[in-house]
Amino acid sequence: MKEFLKSTKIKILLSVLLVLVMLSVFTQNVGNNFVSTVINGMTAGLSSVTAAATDDGKDGLSDQELLEEYKKLKKENADLRAQLVDYYAVKSENVRLWKFYELKKQHPDFTLVPAMALRRDTNDEFSAFSLDKGSSSGVKEGDPVVSETGLIGWVSECDLNTCKVVTVLSPGTRIGAEDTKSGDTGIVTGSSKYAYRNQTVFSKLTYSNQVEVGDIITTTGVSGIYPKGLPIGEVVDLGYDTYDSSYYAVIEPYENLKKITDAAIIIGFSGQGEILIGDSGE
Numbered sequence: 001m002k003e004f005l006k007s008t009k010i011k012i013l014l015s016v017l018l019v020l021v022m023l024s025v026f027t028q029n030v031g032n033n034f035v036s037t038v039i040n041g042m043t044a045g046l047s048s049v050t051a052a053a054t055d056d057g058k059d060g061l062s063d064q065e066l067l068e069e070y071k072k073l074k075k076e077n078a079d080l081r082a083q084l085v086d087y088y089a090v091k092s093e094n095v096r097l098w099k100f101y102e103l104k105k106q107h108p109d110f111t112l113v114p115a116m117a118l119r120r121d122t123n124d125e126f127s128a129f130s131l132d133k134g135s136s137s138g139v140k141e142g143d144p145v146v147s148e149t150g151l152i153g154w155v156s157e158c159d160l161n162t163c164k165v166v167t168v169l170s171p172g173t174r175i176g177a178e179d180t181k182s183g184d185t186g187i188v189t190g191s192s193k194y195a196y197r198n199q200t201v202f203s204k205l206t207y208s209n210q211v212e213v214g215d216i217i218t219t220t221g222v223s224g225i226y227p228k229g230l231p232i233g234e235v236v237d238l239g240y241d242t243y244d245s246s247y248y249a250v251i252e253p254y255e256n257l258k259k260i261t262d263a264a265i266i267i268g269f270s271g272q273g274e275i276l277i278g279d280s281g282e
Contacts (some may be wrong), residue, residue, distance in 0.1 A: 037042050102125060111138075111266065111267050115132055115264065117131060118145055126169040126190055128153075128165060133161070133162070133265060137267075143265050145165045145225065146265075147263055149231060150230050151219060151231065152167055152260065153166050153170075154225075169190040169199070169253075173190050174187055175232065177219055177232055178220050179211050182215065184206070188200055189201060198252060198256055199251065201249070202217050202233075204246055209247055213236060217235065217251050221271060227271070232251065
């Protein structure tokens, strides 16, 4: 028995069992047919090796053959782990695509690039953030950025694999917008007075406007920069700007822009780049 415990075969057996345990932990609770197939294939291979090892050389593999089989299985394990990583990446991408399914169904002309938030600019009071998609995915500066509920910003900078998004809370944003109920038009632009509350401003309203609290504000699409009809937010307050003698409404986006994790970039839509009559300032 002592000789058996010290033998090369029992050491290999223990090593193989260790690999199996590690793989089991790695794939625990995945609950997917793909993973089950991987594990079943691996178990079948390991069973043959463990059977040969416990046979102590009688009608089994030689030490060298067993070692080669172990090396082969070890490589297969590494390959399977890589496949699982790719699988989870694709699964995550599909989840993001599904989140924007309704938007795509409502706007079949949209070409969407789902993306994940990478980091936030802590020095930016207007909640700017970066996404993990860039020019290699067709993204370009000026492209609109949306969440599941509507417009949240636009691409201000772009490199090969990432882009920076300026939100609708920023004074650098100017969007031609309209009240879906009253038909009043104006410009949505950010203000430091409201950005900290996750709010922006629907400005340049006429004295005869009929905007009310609770109204929904959407894009006009007149400049060809943003598609028509994208929700921007809901009116939560009304005011008067004594500086330029104009009325405005405070609107709140449907997303907390400080907590965005997923978004989609609209890299193409019907009417993109076409300036329509009646441009209201986009």
